[in-house]
Amino acid sequence: MKSLQVRITVLATVVTALLAGLAGVLLLEVQRDQVTASAVDGSRRYHLCAGQDCAELVPGALAGAPAPLVRYVGSEVHPELSLWPFGGDTRTPYQVTGDGPPIAPEFAQGVADAAQWRLNSITTAFLVVLAAVTTAVAVTVSAAVGRVLRPVERMRAEVAEINENNLTRRVPVPSSDSEVARLGAALNETLDRMHRSVEDTRRFVADASHELRSPLAALRAELEIALSHPYLADWPTVVKAALEDAERLQELTTDLLLLARLDADAPENQDTVDLSAVVRREVARRAMVTLEADDHVLVPGRRAQLSRLLGNLLDNAERHAGTAVVVRLRGGPSATLEVIDDGPGIPEADRERVFDRFARLDEARTRDAGGAGLGLAIARRIATRHHGTLEATDAEGFRGVRFVASIPTGIPQPRKAVVAHRRTGDEVWQFLNGSIVPAHGFLPEPRPAPEPEQVWELVFGGHPPVSLGRTPPRDLLPAGHRRWT
Incomplete structure (x- = not known):
């Protein structure tokens, strides 16, 4: 019995039968008392006795004046009725009570049998009504549930036909504002998201x-x-x-x-990151960037990812800027990071499209000047992973564009304690196309020998070696970096 319609119908029928049966038993108990009382009243006989001689008093007959030493006595039949109507020819038991002369057994048995027959008729009628009501409830519930579940079955059949080759199909949604209609709408919205994905x-x-x-x-x-x-x-x-x-x-x-x-990884445990330090470190590597930043703007997140977010925004700004790039950082309930350039700007119709993967505007179609079109997509994905936003708006005081990243502040989850007895270099290292990306702040031993006259930028995601023509002094290297020797 796997059908939901059958289960609901059986449940409703059983509940209805139980409730109606309980009410019927109570009603039949009352009817038995009434039938018994009526039989007792109909069987009662009164006698007028003088000494040992008794004469039955006939209802309606005139009685003379009572003589001395005359008394009135009576007798009656009490049938013992049963609620079970299928007793066959079994005689109904009874009792004769009273201080009058005994009632004839034939008369008493007739009174008891008549009372039982009357109660059996009432019980049988009740059982017929109970069966009719239960059947009506079962049919009604089955029809109602079938009507309610019919759209669900159509949805199921439609969903069963949907596969990766026909994701444009949608389930039929009833016109009524019911739970089934909302279910169909939710299924279609889910299918829309799957189709877009x-x-x-x-x-x-x-x-x-x-x-x-x-x-x-x-x-x-x-x-x-x-x-x-x-x-x-x-x-x-x-x-x-x-x-x-x-x-x-x-x-x-x-x-x-x-x-x-x-896109695939679950959010990791986050640290408390001084976004001000991240911004200053990234801006120090740029030549044409002006910084306006508050001190000690703390956000929960991953330092390397936030550095990558700002780096991608600055790469995009330097690629299109005319003479200046401005970076602003403001604290508050949400840390606001702005990157503004005085380039040609982005048309309002394209400000959302620039965050699509491999998106290039007409001014940046060439691969050499426009990049691969992944930097802004990565930046927005990082902002989203930090429960923030990244939008492109008009630049205030510039003719270019302003990218605004908002990262909410909060208390991060504590990181797991580092095992003290581990060997140097045992941490997890990522190897992305030859670029070494360490998960800690020091270098392992032994380390590979790089080409001379090169500095390796150990940042999140990895960058190719950048030839500087000569090895820079140690004091010009960013904090936390070591020079390969």
């Missing part, structure tokens, strides 16, 4: 394939041309171009892996 994934895979194919095709063409004329090729130029394509592939792959991890 699948379409975004497909578009993301297609865009990623396209973006990866271009540098791979260029790299292969350069190498094939050089190999076809090995004695005529300018090999330093070929290797330099191949290295640029490889670096672009590495950066793009790292961003793709980061986006996949941000």
Whole structure:
């Protein structure tokens, strides 16, 4: 009995039968008392006795004046009635009470049987009514539940037909404002979200394939041309171009892996991050950035991810700025981080689209100038993981654009205690396309030997080696970094 309609019908029928049966038993008890009282009244006989001689008094007959030493006596039949109406030909038991002469057994048995027959008739009528009411309730409940569940069954059948190839189908929603209608609306909203998610994934895979194919095709063409004329090729130029394509592939792959991890990973335990220190450290690496920041703006989050958020915003601002980039940080219930540039700006219709993956506006279509189109998508995803927002608005006092990130402040969850006896370098390291990303603040031993005249930026997500032409002094390196020797 798996059908919900059958279960509800049986339950309603049983409950109705039990309640009606209980009420009927109480009613039949009252009827038995009434029938018994009526039988007793009908069987009562009165006698007038003088000494040992008694004469029955007939109702309606005139009685003379009572003589001395005359008394009135009476007798009556008390039937013992049963509520069970299917007794067959069994005689009804009875008792004769009173101080008068005994009543004839034939008369007393007739009174008792007549009373039992009357009670049996009442009981049988009640059972018929009970059966009719129970049947009516069962039919009504079954029809009502079937009518209510019919849209649900249509929804189930429609959902069963939906697969990854026809996500545009939707379940029928009843016109009434009922729970079933709200269920159908919720199912359609869920299907809409699934459809958008699948379409975004497909578009993301297609865009990623396209973006990866271009540098791979260029790299292969350069190498094939050089190999076809090995004695005529300018090999330093070929290797330099191949290295640029490889670096672009590495950066793009790292961003793709980061986006996949941000989308898939559950929120981690968060630390208390001094956003002011993160902003100052990131701005110190930029040449044309002006900083206006409050001190000690604390937010719960991941330092590396917040640094990546600001870094992506600054990369975008420097790519499009004319002469200046301004960074503002304000504390409060929510930390507000603004990155403003005086570039060409973003049309209002495109200010939401710039956060799509691989999105490029017309002014930034070229890959060299416009990047891969993942920086702002990563920045917004990081802001969302920190329960914040990232929006593009008009720049105040500039002709460019202002990106505003809002990160709510709060008390973070405590981190687990670090095991004191671990060996240096035992922490988890991530290897993203050759870029080493440590999960702690020190370097392991032994460490790989890098190429000379290069500084490795150990930041979240990894960046390719940046050639500076010469090794900078130690005092110019950002805090927490060590120079490879």
